[in-house]
Amino acid sequence: MNDSILLTFASHPFTEFMAMLFSLLYIFLAAKGNIWCWLPGFACTFFYTFIFIYHKIDSQVILNVIYMVLSVVGWMIWLKPLAAKQTSLFIHWPASLHLQYFATSIVVALLIRYILPFWFDESFAVIESWLFCASLLASILTIYRVIEAWLYWIVIDIISLGIYWQSQENSILLLYFTSLVLAIYGYDNWNKFRKQDMQQAAEKDNKAVTT
Structure with a gap:
């Protein structure tokens, strides 16, 4: 029952x-x-x-x-809350650090794909394995408000759209397309938040100097 x-x-x-x-x-x-x-x-x-x-x-x-x-x-x-020396909750990571994590995600994806082959559709096994790792990485970056997390989500959504394009599952396609639009919006929005925070911090510093 x-x-x-x-x-x-x-x-x-x-x-x-x-x-x-x-x-x-x-x-x-x-x-x-x-x-x-x-x-x-x-x-x-x-x-x-x-x-x-x-x-x-x-x-x-x-x-x-x-x-x-x-x-x-x-x-x-x-x-x-913000740490003592932190000017914004939204942060950037240097490109070199992203390259390291991106390379690591590929290596881990290949290991998972061959250690646990039954997890994935043979047609897109390596790609699905990487999406698995990249989604976890993007989620962790989102938790720490790393702005580039949205770039990972954009890539993930584009690849997912490509995988499901021939499936004719309109609801899934709509989900990933809407997610893609929102990810682009999120990237732009978080950059704006950081810029605003930096401007406010600079204004506070200028006021402190003048007083």
Whole structure:
């Protein structure tokens, strides 16, 4: 009986609709720099976990369980105020550091792909494995408000659109396209937030000097 209820919940169109809705709400609020983004972030991964259990996609089940944990971590970290010498909550990482992490994500993706080949569709095994690693990296960067996190999400969404383009699953295509638009908005918005913070910090320093 309980298994039947679980299967019905996981396979119902309403469950997928709610997962998509919470997913887009999470991205929108995150792009706004709003701490409440982590609540729909947790909710959407909760729904997706059951959906992927139903479809027996192990990699996505594990990824979404990790996402749920990261949503809690993200909430806790976003509650913290600015550090003493920090001028903005939104930060940039140097290109050299991103190259190191990008290279690491490729190596880890290849290891996962060959150690756990049953996780991925053979048609896009290496790509899906990299998307798995890149999504985790982008999520962690989002938690720490690294502005370039949105560039990772943009690449992830573009590649995902390419993978699902021939599937004719319009709801999935719409999800990734909307996510792509929101990621572009998020990148622009976080840059604006940082610029505003830097300007305010500079104005405070100038006032301190003149007084």
